[in-house]
Amino acid sequence: MRYGKDTGRAEPQVEWMEQNEGPQYWERETQNLQGWQAAYRANLANLRQRYNQSQTEPQVLVSDRPTPDGLTRLSCRAHGFYPRDIAVVWLRNGAAMSGETQSWGIVPSGDGTYQTRVTIEIDPSSDAQYQCCVEHESLAQDLRVAWGRWG
Structure with missing residues (x-):
């Protein structure tokens, strides 16, 4: 039948x-x-x-913390995005820092979206400007989040 x-x-x-x-x-x-x-x-x-199948934009959080050897570890976390493909890079004075970064992979968040994290270690006494740059198909243009020094 x-x-x-x-x-x-x-x-x-x-x-x-x-x-x-x-x-x-x-x-x-x-x-x-x-x-x-x-x-x-x-x-x-x-x-x-x-499992929202529409495109969801990544939320980006930049944070820092000191390392035991006197450097500062900058972390850029992108989360809540769909679909999975994303590019996250650190920029120093506008130039991509590819070899000096550590990527933690793209993993499911458990709610149908994904998350990833990219870190770099920098000399905190440097006067360079650092930005996390995120490319994702849900964004009309690259999303750049600057790291700022506090106190």
């Missing part, structure tokens, strides 16, 4: 089923399949809501 999506009815696919099963059988199967169809629609709507 098959369930005709246009008719909303269970229909025989082979002649012997049509000849051997009566109208009560086809009505019962139709009701069962209509129930399954409604359940599938509800489950699909629930999944779409739970």
